[in-house]
Amino acid sequence: MLFSWLPACFLVGAVLAREITFPPVAGIQHPIVGYGVDQDTASLDISQLMSGIATYANLPYVHCLANDGEEVEKYDIAVMGAPFDTGVTARPGARFGPNGIRQGSRRMAPAFSWSVYTGKNVFLEGFKVVDCGDAPLTFLDNTVALKQLDKAHKVVSARTANNTEYSTPRIITLGGDHTTTLSALRGTYDHWGAVSVIHFDSHLDTWDPDVLGGGLSHYAGVNHGTFLHIAHEEGLIKNTSIHAGIRAPVSNPKYDLKHDKACGFNIITARELDKTGTQGIIDKLKERVAGSKVYISVDIDVLDPSYAPATGTAEVGGWTTRELLTILDGLEGIELIGADVVEVAPIYDNPGETTVLAAAEVAHSLIGLMVEKPVKSHG
Template sequence: MSFRSLLSVISFLSASMDAREITFPPVSRYPSQQIISQGYNEPDITQSKFAGLTTYANLPYVHCLAPEGQDVEAFDIAILGAPFDTGSRRISPGMGWSIYTGENVLLDWAKIVDCGDAPLTFLDNTVALKQLDRAHKIVSSRDAHSNERTTPRIITLGGDHTTTLSALRSTYQHWGAVSVIHFDSHLDTWDPKVLGKLERPHSHVSGVNHGTFLHIAHEEGLIRNTSMHAGIRAPMVRPKGDLRNDVRCGFAMVKARDIDRYGVSGITERLRSRVSGTKVYISVDIDVLDPAFAPATGTSEVGGWSTRELLSILDGLEGLDVVGADVVEVAPVYDNPGETTVLAAAEVVLSLIGLIVKTPS
């Protein structure tokens, strides 16, 4: 190194040591600088905020599906990915304080972790569902972190809506039949014998799909006759037969345009009264939102709810005994550069976490 280069290095180091901390003057009416989030603006280089392993809400990753005999960290709520058909980076525990309630459900009593994706084959749907059944069984049987609760809750990120069938099977093993609040633009109680035959050619398994899983769940005794659809607006296959079958499967219905008549509070009250006094499972198909708010999904239907309306309805369900939930049918490849759908789904998951945290079973 030349003498001149050495002087440059010494000068740089000296300037760095003498550099003063930059302090901004107080803003009018605020006596001192406000601390937005402890540690958020610290020069922390031990972890990356925008790279590396991506988990929901930057929650800690736990290998929930580890082999038997291997130690697994205890948790109360698990985020489980179900990539069935071939989640946001901004949210974090330290930045999860609600502007509406002043609460932070990510830093409450529950130990919340991200379990990553269940390893599902893309070659055979019947095998994939068996794999997902097994994944739910393993995760739900792990030790809970809280001493007062013995069974972790699972929030599944799908995948198409068929994945809810595995979740309901798992839920039934721990809590029995549940009332389902099903946010969707489609009924999803279609008779497999009818819907399966629409495929040409069809097989004995073609009736098991994202439009029939609730019918199958009813046949298996997984759900109660106190279940409820919310946001329905899609056309039917049989104008009378579909509705009769839907009632037989235990569902009542709130249509998308009912919100214009009853408002958010009216919709919320109808949902609450239907499932009152029961264990509740909430399933959110992202296409319950209008395509303007959630374009990245496989079966969009116009005339849906806004993201704000859906979040307000979910918040209005506080107090229900929610034992499991999911958000499904998000297809990021169809999203726009602003990630409108992904951001909406991430916020919906946060609301679902809040319902479980605020009213633990």
């Protein structure tokens, strides 16, 4: 009995004597489940938890907006934040959306993203996915901020992709209010021309700037409810576009709906899902955009506020997170050339981070669609 304590003592000594080591890249966030520095050789290490600077899904950070002449690591799909919320007509706060979505993605990592539904890992399918950080946008002048975002999209998409066969990188934008989609569509037009837009939202967002903006000024007329009208005016989108999840009221039932159709859109209301199920929605969306390049924009308020309370203009009666993800994943095979998830305002989220978790998974699905169907630009 006298020496029964010795084994335990030696064990404690061995633990205390272990060499302290740091991960290969210090100061970079590591996911809750582990980390991997290289997407191709990512390995799990559960000792690294909740530390470092956040990137989306623990992807490598690349300074995609480096000055001319600076060497930039090549990539195929770029995640870029657009911290802008001064185009809202309701609650502000979406300028913090990009970092909120990254926070919601902390449990995700290239080494731990094998789908139980498909058996695939979208981060390890041969296309390099990176986080470019946020576009630097002023919050003092909307006109200047959108010019900055226009340029950011042009710079990021103009890099030569890592994949030699598909030379133009594609961008997933983390918003930011919905005005930011206008800059993204201007950027995609340079490489793919006019596109069909699949617009997941509770609102139409095709309002005439003279109606939603009051005709006060050009500045006031460019906002998160008019950007699709402006995109149509600029010839960025085709007349084969479609809304999904619509349920918010309109100001003038005859004019607003007629004007929306003139902007090139059909409408799938939120309650239509109750009649057709998710497969019915998928079929309608695919039929509408068949044969064209596609841009998907997901306003997080397409979800019911019980699933996504952290948004600027919440509307009750929306879809569940599972329903939205099922619909997105069902769109496999479309030629997706760009996408975004917007209107995430973390200040209105609950302690469980319901909204940012949902937005992070939406971005994951959008990346999956891009990986599943590579698309060549027109030059």
